[in-house]
Amino acid sequence: MIMIKAVIIDDEPAMQQVNSQLLSEYFPAIKLAGIADCIEEGAKLILKESPDLVLLDIELKDGTGFQLLHKLKPYDFKVVFITGFHSFAIKAIKFSALDYIVKPVNETEFQQAIQRAVELIEKKENSDAQLNVLMTSLQNENKSKKLVLRTAESLHVVDVADIYYCKSDNSYTTFYFRDNEKILVSKSLKDYENLLSDYGFYRAHQSYLVNLNHIKKVDKSDGGFIIMKNKKEVPVSMRQMKKLISLLSQL
Secondary structure (H helix, E strand, O other), X not given: OOOEEEEEEOOOHHHHHHHHHHHHHHOOOEEEEEEEOOHHHHHHHHHHHOOOEEEEEOEEOOEEHHHXXXXXXXXXXXXXXXXXXXXXXXXXXXXXXXXXEEOOOOHHHHHHHHHHHHHHHHOOOOOHHHHHHHHHHHHOOOOOOEEEEEOOOOEEEEEHHHOOEEEXXXXXXXXXXHHHOEEEEOOOHHHHHHHHHHHOEEEEEOOEEEEHHHXXXXXXXXXXXXXXXXXXXXXXXXXXXXXXXXXXXXX
């Protein structure tokens, strides 16, 4: 493993200690270059040390971790967020395909999040696109939404409105777009159902999540199926048909 430099930005001394101990125990090759407890000191620390990895608390005593990030473009480090609350901020982080750890810190989740960050640092993957999507999500909660899809080879930044439907394949999900373009990611459909439910997506079938805005026709014959605007057919389960018709009538 290459030498990786990390900093911790958290305003709770107990959390500072937990995170530094876990880093030392599970990732001895990561050098902890410093700890800060607020936006101003955190920004100074990052600019001084140029870390590869930032463990960043969302709630700081003088603001938020997001406000700190605003001061630091472009981003030449990986961020793992630490948060003690579930909110729209978590959703924004998920849209950006960034990692986060929920307090109280679970050791296994900590290891997994840091290990993923280490692998991306070793690949020299840039975080700019993801953090820009995050910032836009936070500023424009109700405007056009972008979603980061991570494949084995690359990061795709897509407009949520351009997704026609998603298909489940066990722990994988395939996203379908216009002209049969598709992207396969290693996350479950359930993850995306929760994320996209506020943006016109409906679980029409156990294996399909559809964008209601791209439905051309619903055919009730043969058990029922949807014809999308890209001419693809998507099955509808019997028990979802009535709700689907109701949702479409409200568009």
